[in-house]
Amino acid sequence: MPILLLILLIILVAQFGFWDTLSAVLGGIGIVILLVVTVGAVLALAGALLMRRLRGR
Numbered sequence: 001m002p003i004l005l006l007i008l009l010i011i012l013v014a015q016f017g018f019w020d021t022l023s024a025v026l027g028g029i030g031i032v033i034l035l036v037v038t039v040g041a042v043l044a045l046a047g048a049l050l051m052r053r054l055r056g057r
Contacts, residue, residue, distance in 0.1 A: 012021040 009021070009025075012024070016024070
C-alpha cells in the first residue's frame, strides 16, 4: 500500500509541480483535521445536552 501512495505522489509532482502538490497534500490533511475537530465538537455538544437532560429528571 505505501508503494502505491509513493507512486501517486510522484505522478502528482510530475504533473502539477512540487509546490502545488505540497499545498494539495497539506490542504487534504487540514480538511481531515477540521473534520475530526468538528465531529469531536458535535459529540461533546451532544454529550453535554444529554447530561443536562438526564440531570434535569
